[in-house]
Amino acid sequence: MSTDNRRERTKKAIEEAMITLLQEQSFDEISTSNIAKCAGISRSGFYTHYKDKYEMIDLYQQSLFKRLEDIFDNPNFQKEQALLEIFKFLDKESLFAALLTQNGSKELQNFIRNKLQMIISKEAFDKNTPVDKLYSSVYLSHAMFGVYQMWITRGKQEPPQQITDILLSLLPDKF
Structure with missing residues (x-):
């Protein structure tokens, strides 16, 4: 060996x-x-x-951030596909999923919430003021993140496509 x-x-x-x-x-x-x-x-x-647990998670997160950037920064971005890719990724990557739970890494959680907020603010609320857009995107990104956390906490019982469809059905029509 x-x-x-x-x-x-x-x-x-x-x-x-x-x-x-x-x-x-x-x-x-x-x-x-x-x-x-x-x-x-x-x-x-x-x-x-x-060196320590922080280096372990930092190294893991750095490689993870690169892979997640590919999902979020795809030039052919479609929100449905991006959300599904995140659920598929969470389904395969157990450490990533564990780090998104309440006990996990605040840095990684903030990264995901910020990326979701960015997607939402790009895609939605064209007619709103910048302040409306800001608060709406914060609200929705936290709600979406909560769905990711609940799905993980429940043991990822639903397949990625089903939970993506549920999440999309909860979003406002403007999005």
Whole structure:
């Protein structure tokens, strides 16, 4: 077995441990020792890969942000497709989903809410004043984010297409 395979398996075990721990504790309450113990590795094994939990999540988030930017910055952007892509992404990426829960990363949550707000303000409310547009986009982006969080919290029971359709049915016709 190659060192690269073992290294990747250990990183995957660390990610899985973080997912498990986020179900019970907030990110701030989770220690490196907790992660290592849950992953079945030593603390030094954790430190072989990451300086601390913040570096672990930062590295994960940076690669995640790049992939999410592709969804949000697609020149052929369609809101229905973008929302569906996010649900599909959440369905596949368990750590991403865990980081969006109440216990997860505030940085990542703010990133997603800001991107949703940007989409909404681009797509909607052409006839409103800038102030109306601002508050409407904030309101809707938080509501949409709440749907993402509830779907994750409920265990992603509905398929991505169904939850996308539900979310789109809740949005005002102007959007």
